[in-house]
Amino acid sequence: DAGVTQSPTHLIKTRGQQVTLRCSPKSGHDTVSWYQQALGQGPQFIFQYYEEEERQRGNFPDRFSGHQFPNYSSELNVNALLLGDSALYLCASSLEGRGNTEAFFGQGTRLTVV
Amino acid sequence: AQSVAQPEDQVNVAEGNPLTVKCTYSVSGNPYLFWYVQYPNRGLQFLLKYITGDNLVKGSYGFEAEFNKSQTSFHLKKPSALVSDSALYFCAVRDPPGGYNKLIFGAGTRLAVHP
Numbered sequence: 001d002a003g004v005t006q007s008p009t010h011l012i013k014t015r016g017q018q019v020t021l022r023c024s025p026k027s028g029h030d031t032v033s034w035y036q037q038a039l040g041q042g043p044q045f046i047f048q049y050y051e052e053e054e055r056q057r058g059n060f061p062d063r064f065s066g067h068q069f070p071n072y073s074s075e076l077n078v079n080a081l082l083l084g085d086s087a088l089y090l091c092a093s094s095l096e097g098r099g100n101t102e103a104f105f106g107q108g109t110r111l112t113v114v
Numbered sequence: 115a116q117s118v119a120q121p122e123d124q125v126n127v128a129e130g131n132p133l134t135v136k137c138t139y140s141v142s143g144n145p146y147l148f149w150y151v152q153y154p155n156r157g158l159q160f161l162l163k164y165i166t167g168d169n170l171v172k173g174s175y176g177f178e179a180e181f182n183k184s185q186t187s188f189h190l191k192k193p194s195a196l197v198s199d200s201a202l203y204f205c206a207v208r209d210p211p212g213g214y215n216k217l218i219f220g221a222g223t224r225l226a227v228h229p
Binding site: 004006031033035041042043044045048050055056058090092094096101102103104105106107108110 | 148150155156157158159160163204206214215216217218219220221222
């Protein structure tokens with residue numbers, strides 16, 4: 001049973017560029033959440049997708065956007081990259097309707113903006 | 115708003131000794147609490163959760179946690195630490211408690227187990 005997979009594992013981008021990160025949820029899961037983990041900090045919630053729609057959003061600017069596909073996989077897009085966007089981006093999947101279940105995380109994508 | 119606090123940046127313990135990693139919470143309603151562990155250059159691995167029921171929750175790798183409502187705490191414990199337990203530990207709370215799976219994390223506690 002494949003867990004949550006993210007690609008790429010590492011990425012280096014230049015300020016002002018755009019980036020797309022990808023996530024495949026754990027088999028059987030239908031909800032995907034994205035988190036940003038800056039160095040030395042806990043993960044911060046960016047947004048969550050369910051049924052191909054953004055359902056919740058954290059305190060992140062509109063430069064951060066996402067998408068969920070019919071197969072439940074998801075993308076995180078960040079436009080106009082800033083140096084401060086450098087972080088580990090984590091994808092988590094869970095199963096809607098199972099309110100007492102935990103979220104499973106991928107290994108993350110390390111984004112470096114130079 | 116829901117929140118958790120991890121008062122210790124780092125915990126040092128000798129191998130074979132018991133360990134405790136502290137977490138306190140602030141929530142409205144009944145809390146849904148979680149512990150995750152992060153090894154270097156890796157994502158988060160689920161350890162255990164408290165939703166309801168017994169205050170002592172048992173999880174993966176011999177870890178357990180005690181939910182204390184009066185002290186609003188959810189401390190992670192292990193009777194005998196291993197060097198391989200050295201990692202970054204995060205306490206988290208679901209926001210809102212019974213709602214979608216959005217997690218609010220603490221800042222993390224680095225556990226160092228010395229041989």
